[in-house]
Amino acid sequence: MTARSSTDANRVIPEATVARLPVYLRALTALADSGIRTCSSEDLASAAGVNSAKLRKDLSYLGSYGTRGVGYDVDYLRYQIAREIGVTQDWPVVIVGIGNLGHALANFSGFRSRGFRIVALLDADPELVGQTVAGVQVQPFDELEETVRNHDVAIGVIATPAVAAQDVADRMVAIGITSILNFAPAVLAVPEGVDVRKVDLSIELQILAYHEQRKANGAEPGPAAAATADGGAA
Amino acid sequence: MTARSSTDANRVIPEATVARLPVYLRALTALADSGIRTCSSEDLASAAGVNSAKLRKDLSYLGSYGTRGVGYDVDYLRYQIAREIGVTQDWPVVIVGIGNLGHALANFSGFRSRGFRIVALLDADPELVGQTVAGVQVQPFDELEETVRNHDVAIGVIATPAVAAQDVADRMVAIGITSILNFAPAVLAVPEGVDVRKVDLSIELQILAYHEQRKANGAEPGPAAAATADGGAA
DNA sequence: TAGATTGTTAATCGATTAACAATC
DNA sequence: TAGATTGTTAATCGATTAACAATC
Numbered sequence: 001m002t003a004r005s006s007t008d009a010n011r012v013i014p015e016a017t018v019a020r021l022p023v024y025l026r027a028l029t030a031l032a033d034s035g036i037r038t039c040s041s042e043d044l045a046s047a048a049g050v051n052s053a054k055l056r057k058d059l060s061y062l063g064s065y066g067t068r069g070v071g072y073d074v075d076y077l078r079y080q081i082a083r084e085i086g087v088t089q090d091w092p093v094v095i096v097g098i099g100n101l102g103h104a105l106a107n108f109s110g111f112r113s114r115g116f117r118i119v120a121l122l123d124a125d126p127e128l129v130g131q132t133v134a135g136v137q138v139q140p141f142d143e144l145e146e147t148v149r150n151h152d153v154a155i156g157v158i159a160t161p162a163v164a165a166q167d168v169a170d171r172m173v174a175i176g177i178t179s180i181l182n183f184a185p186a187v188l189a190v191p192e193g194v195d196v197r198k199v200d201l202s203i204e205l206q207i208l209a210y211h212e213q214r215k216a217n218g219a220e221p222g223p224a225a226a227a228t229a230d231g232g233a234a
Numbered sequence: 235m236t237a238r239s240s241t242d243a244n245r246v247i248p249e250a251t252v253a254r255l256p257v258y259l260r261a262l263t264a265l266a267d268s269g270i271r272t273c274s275s276e277d278l279a280s281a282a283g284v285n286s287a288k289l290r291k292d293l294s295y296l297g298s299y300g301t302r303g304v305g306y307d308v309d310y311l312r313y314q315i316a317r318e319i320g321v322t323q324d325w326p327v328v329i330v331g332i333g334n335l336g337h338a339l340a341n342f343s344g345f346r347s348r349g350f351r352i353v354a355l356l357d358a359d360p361e362l363v364g365q366t367v368a369g370v371q372v373q374p375f376d377e378l379e380e381t382v383r384n385h386d387v388a389i390g391v392i393a394t395p396a397v398a399a400q401d402v403a404d405r406m407v408a409i410g411i412t413s414i415l416n417f418a419p420a421v422l423a424v425p426e427g428v429d430v431r432k433v434d435l436s437i438e439l440q441i442l443a444y445h446e447q448r449k450a451n452g453a454e455p456g457p458a459a460a461a462t463a464d465g466g467a468a
Numbered sequence: 469t470a471g472a473t474t475g476t477t478a479a480t481c482g483a484t485t486a487a488c489a490a491t492c
Numbered sequence: 493t494a495g496a497t498t499g500t501t502a503a504t505c506g507a508t509t510a511a512c513a514a515t516c
């Protein structure tokens with residue numbers, strides 16, 4: 001790799017900003033659906049639950065898509081953000097582990113409209129294989145490699161019990177998947193270059209319990225002021 | 235309350251640390267389950283997927299529970315962290331919205347062992363009311379207030395469609411719930427003092443898509459440029 | 469004691485925010 | 493033009509990390 005000026009393609013967007021872009025995208029979609037054509041940073045920020053300075057700062061990493069004195073064109077900004085995130089077309093996704101949670105994920109209706117397409121459901125349990133879930137037949141886990149190759153899958157979702165999660169991740173990584181969304185309550189070890197995001201019910205509840213306990217203890221006088229890490233609600 | 239020295243009860247623990255305590259707790263439980271009685275910060279950090287400096291810094295906010303030259307007693311540290319989080323006894327929880335996701339949450343087995351107890355499942359759909367899910371009868375949503383009062387519920391889980399989420403949150407807040415875990419893809423407005431945490435499938439996937447797209451574009455040299463669906467929007 | 473490992477310090481890095489010049 | 497609102501600056505705040513003195 002040689003010298004790279006910060007051309008459009010190589011702008012570095014801070015991770016905290018990346019995590020908020022999907023929120024802005026959703027807020028813009030909601031605005032568009034209610035017939036709004038133009039919005040100010042204040043409007044959009046309040047729909048997204050952040051303050052407007054942060055929103056403008058975030059958008060400034062993408063480029064200059066607003067008009068001073070006027071605001072943003074909702075559809076135009078929505079397209080720019082979708083393009084930046086990479087959801088102007090669908091990403092093929094596989095889900096491994098079709099228990100209660102896998103079922104719920106497979107039935108999640110927002111996949112398609114938000115840039116994703118479930119191409120396969122897999123499970124190691126022969127009882128589940130062959131059943132149809134959300135219109136898709138559950139395949140044996142052993143067909144993972146073939147399926148990933150056939151559909152050019154880059155994103156895998158793990159919804160297995162904790163004990164199976166690392167094995168599933170290893171198989172995913174071996175076949176070339178480089179992004180994993182992990183719902184199993186386990187820490188995954190993956191090589192450099194593989195992104196793992198984790199969704200964990202117990203952890204979220206325990207974080208709430210911590211703050212709840214502090215409120216109960218009267219540690220925080222008055223309003224327990226502690227909007228959550230994630231941004232909470234302004 | 236007037237002057238407060240930073241006594242044990244009032245130590246301020248950074249939000250980033252609070253979010254990791256449950257991870258440490260789980261790692262310690264795993265170590266204990268495999269018969270390990272003592273561990274170093276290095277051991278625990280690697281089990282939790284963080285570096286040891288961060289772990290020690292985090293633990294230092296709780297107190298001084300290790301022994302220099304030796305490490306940490308697994309059971310003792312586990313108890314101290316559980317106490318700090320507030321999960322040495324169970325918190326009563328209600329789940330509103332018993333669709334696919336609510337079902338999966340109700341059946342989640344880790345609740346009890348991790349400090350939580352589902353006391354009620356509620357749904358506005360008369361078709362669902364009366365059905366038994368995970369051994370609990372689904373109640374009409376209108377019984378929310380009565381149920382929360384009877385069981386002293388402080389934590390509510392929202393698993394409804396997005397359109398209903400704000401109404402549910404308002405009702406929860408009105409009856410005194412001050413911690414909400416929101417699975418609906420909607421930004422909730424709540425008063426100061428109410429903590430909201432958000433779990434959002436599409437957002438997590440979109441964050442992965444962003445990084446995946448950058449890999450596909452060759453923005454990140456090194457591994458992982460291989461198997462991705464050619465992002466197209468290059 | 470000598471070796472090991474914690475708890476803490478201080479430097480660095482990244483994220484947030486208010487304020488305002490640029491400009492429609 | 494006058495009013496409005498963006499995009500950017502700079503100050504502040506919080507989180508991470510390496511290094512090491514304290515101490516078992």
